[in-house]
Amino acid sequence: MTTLAPARDGEGRQFDAHPVATMMLDPTGTIIAVNPAAQNQLGLADRQLVGRHFSDIAPDFAGREYPASQVMRAFDVALALPGRTLALDILAETDEAGRTVVALLPARSADATRAAAAQPSAQGAAVILAHEIKNPLSGIRGAAQLIASGTPDPARFTMLICREVDRIAALIDRMEILSSQRSLDLHGASIFPLIRHALDLARAGFAADIAIEERHDPSLPKASLDEDAFVQILLNLVKNAAETLAGQDDAKIIVSTGYRHGHSAGRGPDDRPRDAPIMICVSDNGPGVPAAILPDLFRPFASGRSGGTGLGLALVDRLARDMGGTIEYARDDTRGLSHFRLMLARAE
Structure with missing residues (x-):
């Protein structure tokens, strides 16, 4: 590095x-x-x-x-x-x-500044909602096709469809997050079942033709999170990577987890530093984020792709902050990898 x-x-x-x-x-x-x-x-x-x-x-x-x-x-x-x-x-x-x-x-x-910048207009909120619903719909369609083709495990994909329909309904409700101060349902939970569900959805839909490699630290403690928000973040990051890799023959996505001592997510209400050591990293071997948009990467409508809306990462940033965590981007030119790291607090 x-x-x-x-x-x-x-x-x-x-x-x-x-x-x-x-x-x-x-x-x-x-x-x-x-x-x-x-x-x-x-x-x-x-x-x-x-x-x-x-x-x-x-x-x-x-x-x-x-x-x-x-x-x-x-x-x-x-x-x-x-x-x-x-x-x-x-x-x-x-x-x-x-x-x-x-x-x-x-x-x-300047959380207030960033939060204000993330507040969409009514028209912008409608665009974000449409954008976010497309992710689970892609997975639902893929799961339905697998069931129709005679997959040996139809029950698994039927349950996936049911969970995603419920999550779409929750997503519509959660759009209020972008225009209100409503709190998420934060509690201690293992990240691994949530990662598995999100990647099942990605593999059944928008990332069906891309190799997704997993590298996990099984000893990680529970994280403080909202389960729907966590799945939405991971889906957005994997979808972002998949779109970046479109048309690339050696396309690869790596989802890894780890524990990073000393990582802080700012200060809590008691003015003490908030540790956020639990890392979920989504990496891809695409070209990386254009330098021109790096300063505004997590702001609404900042996109480096033709036809991109620049809304997925804005919602990722908002949800990560609302869970007391952070999202950050890094480019490793030596290895040719881009990394989006979600850092979350350990459950108390």
Whole structure:
């Protein structure tokens, strides 16, 4: 994976010229370099920061580990600065030598701003509803065709049809989520039966001709989620991958799960950081998201495909946030894979 910024030794000029506010930490978490953008962002000179432990200014990070070659993202982190507190999002990546690059980004938890941007007009809500209903309808049609063709397990696909009809009805009701503050039914549940159901639906419908590989960590604890919302998120992500891969001979989708220590989803009502360590990742070997739409990837009507509505990822983002989690995108050009990672809290 490409690091966010080079180390100072040998490429200090590039580090200093990096437009993103960036710090470098040594393996102990001590700040060893601060670029000018970060100095401006924090209102502190490098001499006031270099030599201090990162947790001195980011208390939420005290005792946290930084696994090598993994990106850790935390939202709405409160930085303790002289005479004030500054909320920023943090993106951290550790190289094999144990050095960590920390990017300081404008707080995504302008949640009110993002939520307002996600509020559709009445016409937009109708378009989103039509878009979302097409996913289960595709699966229902595929399941019905399998039953008609004499599948050896008709009961399984009959139950799939029944569940999806019920879910369409629930989806229509849930459209209120995009224009109201109604809470989801959050509770502790295993993600694996829900993943199985969503992938059964995808394989019976819109992803019937695409290889879907599963890589799971069976030891994962229960996650805090709403079951219908979770299935809707996974369906949208797999459908998005399938549409990206249309016409590609070696098309492949990978659905993987894992546990990422230290991943934060902002701050809870008690002002404590909310951990969201349970990861569900949908990857594909397509071309990736066009750079032009990356800043607005999860906003309504942002789409990189001809004929795309840009609505599926907007709903994914809203549902993920309403479940106390996050959704993020990353591109691994070395392996030629795009990753959409849903991060959820562990059930209490």
